[in-house]
Amino acid sequence: MKTFDLVVHTPKNLQEGGDEFLEKFTAIQALIKFDSIAWRQLLVRQLQFNSENASFTITDLQSQQSLRFTLNAFSKLDDLEFKIESDVAIIVPQKDVFGLITRKTKDYIFFKKLDFATARQYLLCFLNAELQQLEQFYKDSQSKLALHL
Secondary structure (H helix, E strand, C coil): CCCEEEEEEEEEECCEEEEEEEEEECHHHHHHHHHHCCHHHHHHHHHHHCCCCCEEEEEECCCCCEEEEEECCCCCCCCCCEEEEEEEEEEEEEEECCCCEEEEEEEEEEEEEECHHHHHHHHHHHHCCCHHHHHHHHHHHHHHHHHHC
């Protein structure tokens, strides 16, 4: 059974807040912890105290890969907005010289402007070791971004 370490960072205000380190969680326990965080309350606290962002970092103890979910307090949306940073490396083709030459570069999975449901879906992929699915989500988001340029 896979186990994970968690770090939950909450904005500081006087005595409250800081980092909470949780060790050796199962996938179900990690998902329950993510769902139980009062994200809206953290969003309000971030805005009130103009402090650092709330985040949820999960590390797979077997592979030592991690995802960091950061709450964006200054989102233009009414819903919660997250960004995900990771150390999950992938190889992506990159076109150079007017698209005539393609070379492969190393990149890391990264997402911006995700709603809660999508962030939770990506967390589930990570917890279930579905890294190919997570990689496909990343490539899809990058191709959509390239179309808007």
